[in-house]
Amino acid sequence: MNIIELIDVTKEYDTGHSDKKRALKNINLAIRQGEYVGLIGMNGSGKTTLARLINGLIQPTAGKVYVNGLDTADRSSLNEIRRQVGMVFQNPDNQIISSIVEEDVAFGPENLRLPPAEVKERIDWALRSVGLAELRHHAPHLLSGGQKQKVTIASALAMRPACLVLDEPTSMLDPRGREELIVNLKELNEKHGITIILISHNMEDVVHAQRLIVLNEGAVCLEGAPWEVFTSEENLINTGLKPPEIVQLANGLRKRGHAIDKKIISMRQMVEYICQL
Numbered sequence: 001m002n003i004i005e006l007i008d009v010t011k012e013y014d015t016g017h018s019d020k021k022r023a024l025k026n027i028n029l030a031i032r033q034g035e036y037v038g039l040i041g042m043n044g045s046g047k048t049t050l051a052r053l054i055n056g057l058i059q060p061t062a063g064k065v066y067v068n069g070l071d072t073a074d075r076s077s078l079n080e081i082r083r084q085v086g087m088v089f090q091n092p093d094n095q096i097i098s099s100i101v102e103e104d105v106a107f108g109p110e111n112l113r114l115p116p117a118e119v120k121e122r123i124d125w126a127l128r129s130v131g132l133a134e135l136r137h138h139a140p141h142l143l144s145g146g147q148k149q150k151v152t153i154a155s156a157l158a159m160r161p162a163c164l165v166l167d168e169p170t171s172m173l174d175p176r177g178r179e180e181l182i183v184n185l186k187e188l189n190e191k192h193g194i195t196i197i198l199i200s201h202n203m204e205d206v207v208h209a210q211r212l213i214v215l216n217e218g219a220v221c222l223e224g225a226p227w228e229v230f231t232s233e234e235n236l237i238n239t240g241l242k243p244p245e246i247v248q249l250a251n252g253l254r255k256r257g258h259a260i261d262k263k264i265i266s267m268r269q270m271v272e273y274i275c276q277l
Contacts, residue, residue, distance in 0.1 A: 002066075003084075003163055003195050004031040004054055009063035011049050011218075023049040025218045027063070033162065036189045036196045038206030038226070041215035042240040047199045050215070051165050054197070056081045068162065083112075086156030090168040092140075092148035101143075101151055102127070102136040108159045126157040129192070130184055146177025150184065157188075163195035164188070170205055182208060203230070203244045207266045214239055227263040246270050 009027040012020040024046045031037055041047050052058045053065050056072040067085055070077040089095055098104035102123050109119045127133045130150040135143065140151055149169055156164060166185070170178040186208045189196045200206055212229040214222035216239040222229050229236065230243040233251055242248065246267055250260045264270055 001033050002030045003033040003035075003068055004029070004197075005064075005066040006030075006050075006053070007064045007066075009053065009060045009065060011046075011053065011058070012061045023218050024053075024060075027218075027220060029213065029220065031163075031195065031197065034189070034193045034195055036186070036208065036210045037198070038209035038212045039197060039199045039215065040201060040203065040206055040212060040241065042201055044217075045215040045239075046218040047201075047215055048167055049218075051087070051167050051197070051199055054163075054165055055085045055087050057087075083159050084162045086159055086161035086164045088149070088152050088156055088164065088166040088169050090171050092145070092152045092172075095152045095155070096140045096148060099139055100136075101132065101138050101140055101154075104140060104151055105136075105154045105158050108155060112159075122158045122160065126154040129157055129188060130154045131180075144177060145173050146180055149173065149177070149181055153181075153184070157194075161194065163197065165197045165199070167199045168201070169198070170200065170202065178205070201241065203241065203247075207244060214241070216240075227265050230265055231262045 006027050006029040009024055010022065011024040012022050015021050039047055039050065053060055056078045059073055065072040067081045070081050072081055096104050098107060105123045105126050106119055109122045127136055130153050132147065132150050132154060135147065140148055170181055173181065182205060185196050185198060188194045198206055198209060206212055207226055209226055212224065212226050213220055214229060221239060222232060222235055230247040231251065233243055236243060244265060247265050250264050254260050260273065264273055
């Protein structure tokens with residue numbers, strides 16, 4: 001079953017002149033419930049515009065966007081759409097609104113006027129899911145960048161979304177925070193069946209995705225499993241992107257006659273391969 005569907009979607013922005021900027025061009029896209037999708041592309045490729053369309057924050061100039069069958073153009077459906085699709089943006093400081101972690105996580109459920117017991121249960125579950133249960137009484141501004149980003153994810157999870165859309169969530173994190181966040185997203189997808197749409201221009205971020213969608217100048221130019229996209233090195237480079245360093249290494253070794261499986265795209269997989277030699 002598809003949770004997200006875009007049918008012939010085009011999005012244009014006014015430039016203040018007679019012409020318009022076309023951010024997305026005739027996008028046709030379906031994302032299945034429980035899928036982990038990486039949406040990649042250079043700055044200006046249309047990734048953020050696509051994310052905002054999915055959540056109903058903006059409307060397409062042409063075409064249709066559906067979330068679990070609900071039309072984002074139907075204003076009466078927007079509250080339900082935004083409950084089903086949680087958004088996490090690049091800078092966590094722009095999303096955190098409370099002075100205590102658990103109060104920030106409680107904000108959404110309390111606005112749904114849920115019973116206090118259910119609000120508490122949602123807070124507990126969301127904080128456990130991102131590994132922040134012990135920091136529930138801390139002030140967010142005292143946390144690390146990675147911990148702050150986990151607070152924003154917990155706040156989204158407390159709404160019990162079917163889908164999480166994360167727009168460049170690792171761009172402000174150090175390597176350790178980035179790795180913890182990527183592992184956490186994988187667990188949310190595998191253990192809880194939450195659909196993940198991870199937007200990034202960092203190829204290392206999306207190696208755990210089940211499918212990659214590459215945007216270039218507002219259009220889908222590549223699509224497939226991560227190993228399929230990464231081993232299409234020339235096509236990827238034409239969009240301004242490069243495969244992860246491990247994939248570049250594997251591609252180079254293959255050109256020198258080494259029979260390395262094309263599905264090796266991560267450091268762990270490469271180490272396992274080398275140990276078997």
